[in-house]
Amino acid sequence: MSRYRITNDDLKHAAEFRADPLGIPGPGLQRVLNLLRGGPKSGKYVLVVKEPFKRWGLGRLPADRGQPVEIIDSLEFTSLFEAEWEVFKLRWKTHTGQDLEQAL
Amino acid sequence: MTRILGYADRISAAPGECIQVMVSCEGLEQFDANLIRVIQGDINPSGPGYREEAVALNLGGPFVGRYQPINSGSYAVIDDAPAFNTQSSLGLQALIWPTLPGRGSQVILSREDPELGAGFRLYLDSEGAAAFQITKKKGKSKRISTGKRLISERWYLISGSYDVENGTLTVVQKLLNPYPNVNVAFKVSRNVSTNMICTDIEAPIMIAARSANNQPAIDHFNGRIEAPKIFSRSLRTEEMESLVGTECEDLVAAWDFSVGMSTEQITDKSGNQLHGYLVNLPTRGVCGHKWDGSEHCWHKKPEHYAAIHFHDDDLYDCAWKSDFEVRLPDNISSGVYAIHLQSGSEEYYIPFAVRPPHGTKTAPVAFILPTASYMAYANNRIGIDVPETEIVTGRLIQMNPIDLFMQTHPEIGLCFYDLHNDGSGVFYSSRLRPIVNMQPKQIGHLGGAGSNLWQFNADTHILDWLEQLDQPFDVIADEDIETEGSEVLEGYRAVITGTHPEYYSARMLDSLQAYMDGGGRLMYLGGNGFYWRVSYHPTLPGVIECRKSEDGIRAFAPLPGEFYSSFTGEYTGLWRRNGRPPNELVGIGMVSQGFDYSSPYVMREASRDPRAAFVFEGVEEPVIGDYGLAGGGAAGLELDATNHALGTPPHTLVLASSERHSDLYLMTPEDMNDPAPGLGGTEAEIIRAEMVFFETPSGGAVFSTGSIAWSGSLSHANYNNDIARITTNVLKRFLDETPFASTTEH
Structure with a gap:
């Protein structure tokens, strides 16, 4: 579990991520990603494959085995870049309260 | 939705032999079944294209679909208990080390007729307190509980007693190693009736569960049980508070779990022959209450x-x-085949090896289907239970239909990458159950950006490469080697491994070594091979044990004192910690893993050595494999490199190596004695895949790639690429009978 806390200094790393959500991150962005991609299992965002390699929905992992993955019906992606950026924004907001599209 | 599942009784069979196929359907009235040859299991549209080949064989369908449940949970059964059929008082006792007290009712020792409802049970109630219940018939139960939840993972003495003379029901729970100034012993009695014993119970005695009507057992215990005993009288106060020996009068049964450790039998030491058997392989070879570190x-x-x-x-x-x-x-x-089950849009594959007929070879080269490693990863929950998976793969976890199924159907069982519900590690993995991630078309979690394949399906990249070469090959499963030893490999000019042959038994390793000592040629087309020592059960089919002792990359550490296999008594862990590092066999050994992107290899000086000239025929560029379906490069996922201190032969040629990986690649714990900054792939020099070649005695040779991702690059540009070229060059030379030079200046 990361103890790192995001500040406005990290906006440049958010911009780096937006430019290439599936690129190899620099050390600063990696530190942000370790926080955003970390955390407990319960409620963790995951992609739910609707059509392999083509179409994905968004879901959240449940706390316990046996419980179904929560499907978030309102979102569907046809690009992994788009999905990564969307989840990055959701998590950024959770950690900072900040709307990233506006902040950048 | 996964509504059709199946498994077979064997994972390898010869022509003319029979395979039993077990199927369960949920809401499907019928299904068809066909036999197919697996050629290419990757369904990535950017890949070479999925390919299977129908075998003209009528399997007899369509078949009626029926639901067959999976009853997970272990327990012991003592079927026949004539010595215990007396109308008397009753005493029960056991030592327990509970791991989930409070998670529902959990039975320690019971004998209950589910029809009549009559019988007794010593158990932990839903509050996690020791309880004792006696039932004359349905609706007429008397129970008593201490009302004090036990502390998890501490040894307790639990006693229950019913005195038919005065109608007293008593239960005791006592912590064996008490904390200072803490009350840890509780005894509760109550007066019930003098007529609660039922004599005509036909149900078995059960340990760690109780009988039920519609399933084999319910109310499973989580934790350890030791020395359970039954007496045909009530226990005296002093007996209830101390462990009673086996010389005590009126002893009906006293099970000693230290006997028959490698079996599924349990032994009664009372003299009444109330021996029993275990169901679903609870873990043996674990420390009991006496363990003090002395052995x-x-x-x-x-x-x-x-x-x-x-x-x-x-x-x-x-x-x-x-x-x-x-x-x-x-x-x-010979080849890799699968039974294809289909009902409408639902389908399921049950893969297996068709090996050549016993005692024969039908091709010059054998592919070793790494079935031990498939079992090690069977139904792994890496993407579901391990939230760090997203960090180590550098991308969002993708839940495929099999992941969604495993999440809602945990009864499908666990593997060496999982924890039990009580947080203890999994030591046993079986193939006598559906293994949903061992199918063509399936996508994994650790296979890198691209196709993201792992184990079975990743290995189909090698099968497809052999097929497109029109290279005849035999398939030998790990289990064939375990069963038959080196004879099954003898005579092949070359042997090819899978992408990740990580789990090896002693017999498998001995057999491969014997093959090499006899002049065999080995193409190790993977990474992190020959890493963990596993044991096959001496009598039970289809199950292996792995305890990851000492260190290594692992999901959990076994508890102290539990590093020996219960199946065989072998010391467990890394082969490197067992005196047989993979470097001795294949020149290289595991150094790092990372699951985002793979890298190319760069040719090294030794690539110009005449000894290795055959490897690079037609290869012109020094950078090799900057493409592929497993992370975009040929060097990735799990990486091996040379280490002469670990036995890399001195004449090993390092032909090429990868130079730079992302910082999601980290060193292995076994090489990281004193952690310091700079242990990631952008800095640590140790993090590299090395492609090596060396000659062995008797004219043999080894070619190793040191990368799981290698095979994902084979099909690039329709197999017209340097990775495929190198692999084919090596195969051709290895199939040439001309001996390799067996001596060098070293």
Whole structure:
């Protein structure tokens, strides 16, 4: 579990991520990603494959085995870049309260 | 939705042999079944294209679909208990080390007729307190509880007693190693009736569960039980508060779990022959209440290992009824095949090896289907249970239909990458259950950006490469080597591994070494091979044990004192810690893993050595494999490199190596004695895949790639690329009978 806390200094790393959500991150962005991609299992965002390699929905992992993955019906992606950026924004907001599209 | 599942009784069969196929359907009235040859299992549209080949064999369908349940959870059964059929008082006792007190009712020792409801049970109630219940008939139960929840993972003495003379029901729970100034012993009695014993119970005695009407057992215990006993009288106060020996009068049964450790039998030492058997392989060879660190090997001091660890999610054999039998045609070619089950849009594959007929070879080269490693990863929950998976893969976790199924159906069983519900590690993995991630078309979690394949499906990249070469090959499963030894490999000019042959038994390793000592040629087309030592069960089919002792990359560490295999008594862990590092066999050994992107290799000076000239025929560029379906490069996922201190032969040629990986690649713990900054792939020099070649005695040779990702690059540009070229060059030379030079200046 990361103890790192995001500040406005990290906006440049958010911009780096937006430019290439599936690129190899620099050390600063990696530190942000370790926080955003970390955390407990319960409620963790995951992609739910609707059509392999083509179409994905968004879901959240449940706390316990046996419980179904929560499907978030309102979102569907046809690009992994788009999905990564969307989840990055959701998590950024959770950690900072900040709307990233506006902040950048 | 996964509504059709199946498994077979064997994972390798020869032409003419029969395979039993067990199927379960949920809401499907019928299904069809066909035999197919697996050629390319990757469904990535950017890949070479999925390919299977139908085998003209009528399997007899369509078949009626039926639901067959999976009853997970381990327990012991003593079927016949004539010595215990007396109208008398009753005493029960056991030592327990609970792991989930408070998670529902959990039975320690019981005998209950589910029809009549009559019987008794000593158990932990839903509050996690010791309780004792006696039932004359349905609706007429008397129970008593201490009302004090037990502390998890501490040894307790639990006693229950019913005195038929005065109608007293008593239960005791006592912590064996108490904390200072803490009350840890509780005894509760109550007056019930003098007529609660029922004599005509026909149900078995059960340990760690109780009988039920519609399933084999319910109320499974989580934790360890040691020395359970039954007396045909009530226990005196002093007896209830101390462990009673086996010389005590009126002893009906006293099970000693230190006996028959490698079996599924339990032994009664009372003299009444109330022996029993275990169901679903609870864990043996674990420390009991006497363990004090004076001995770490169970067979040297079995009395310290007189406990069995039961889990409510243990699973050995689903024990489904067979739906049909497949008799393999006498003329079927060796290869990887699968039974394809289909009902509407639902489908399921049950893969297996068709090996050559016993005692024969039908091709000059054998592909070793790494079935031990498939079992090690069977139904792994890496993407579901391990939230760090997203960090180590550098991308969002993708939940495929099989992941969604495993999440809602945990009864399908666990593997070496999982924890039991009680947080203890999984030591046993079986193939007598559906293995949903061992199918063509399936996508994994650790296979890198691109196709993201792992184990079975990743290995189909090698099968497809052999097919497109029109290279005849035999397939030999790990289990064939375990069963038959080196004879099954003798005579092949070359042997090819899978992408990740990580789990090897001693016999498998001995056999491969014997093949090499006899002049064999080995193409190790993977990474992190020959890493963990596993044991096959001496009598039970289809199950292996792995305890990841000492260190290594692992999901959990076994507890101290539990580093010896219960199946065989072998010391477990890394082969490197067992005096046989993979470097001795294949020149290289595991150094790092990372699951985002793979890298190319760069040719090294040794690539110009005349000894290796055949490897690079037609290869012109020094950078090799900057493409591929497993992370975009040929060097990735798990990486091996040379280490002369670990036995890399001195004449090994490092032909090429990868130079730079992302910082999601980290060193292995076994190489990281004193952590310091700079252990990631952008900085640590040790993090590299090395492609090596060396000659062996008797004219043999080894070619190793040191990368799981290698095979993902084979099909690039329709197999017209340097990775495929190098692999083919090596195969051609290895199939040439001309001996390799067996001596060098070293």
